[in-house]
Amino acid sequence: MGVSTSAPQEGITVVTVDFPPVNALPVQGWYDLAAAVRAAGADPKVRCVVLTAAGRGFNAGVDIKEMQRTTGHDALIGANRGCYEAFAAVYDCEVPVVAAVHGFCLGGGIGLVGNADAIVAADDATFGLPELDRGALGAATHLARLVPQHLMRALYYTSRTATAQELHQHGSVWRVVPREHLHDAALELAREIAAKDGCLIRLAKAAINGIDPVDVRRSYRFEQGFTFEANLSGVADKHRDAFVSSKEDRR
Template structure:
């Protein structure tokens, strides 16, 4: 359980997240993920990183049980900062990052895949931001990298999810495959990327990030401020109370105490 790194082929590192039962990450999990991605990208032998997850789904956000048992705002601040670090690690990774997504990809998962360079998904994968249903805000920055502006707004306001096939039609998911072929497909794409010169790949990643029309770090940090405001004002608690008792342990990115975010 936790975050691990493996190397199935020369030039490829797979960073795998495994936090049963639903990959809802505690604060330290987000930081561990950031550290692992940074380390993989900094390894001169690595030319592409695959970001993967074990279990039923790719990511269900933060661990709300940790939020509920932690007094004050420490868990909220830790999760906000941890998510920021993990999302930034994917975006700033020195080499391209391929996200391999199965099952649910919610909240914080959107932050990760939205900052990846390429996405391969299983045919049962779904993507969404249930933040408004959980008294939170955040990761619209990253959802906007997956779908057109008006689709993003509608998904955000309604808390609906979209399928991998729908994102494939929008052009953000590179390939949709049966779940049992997901790892092979992601590694195959990573292998095609890793076949390029490592120094040139690093220059290409820096160049592409440099021409990005949106500063994802500043944009996401701006969103997080509104999540904290919702928490301090009591709005978040009121919305969570109307939602009722959740059955999972998390679904989100910028979090407030006790929410599935």
């Protein structure tokens, strides 16, 4: 359980997230993920990073239960800062990051894949931002990198999800494969990237980030400010409490 790394092949590091039951990351989990991705990218022997997850789904966002059982605003601030660090670590990773997505990719998961360089998805993968239903605002910055602008807005306002095949049609998912083939498909793309000259692939990553039309870090930080406003107004706690209660009622 937690964040682990492995090196299945020369030039490739796999970073795996495992926080049962649904990969809703606690505050420290986001920081651990950021540290693992940064360390992999800083290793001169690594030319590609694969970001993957164990269990039922890729990522269910922040651990709302942790947030609601913590007195004061420390967990909220920690989650916001932790997400910011993890998203930035993926975006700023010195080498390309391939996200291998299965099951649900929600909330903070969108921030991770929206900052990745490429996405390979299982045919059961779904992508969405249930932020409005959870008393939060954010990651529209990253959803906008996956789907066209008006679709992003509709998905954001409704909290609906999009399938891997729909994102493939929009060009943001590289390949959709049966779930049992996801690991191999992600490694196949990673091998092709890792076969390039290590110096040049790092220069290419820096160059592509340099011409990005949107500063994703500043844009996401701007969104986060509205989460704090929602929290101060009391509306955020109301929705988070309702979410936690609904989960407990299903037990």
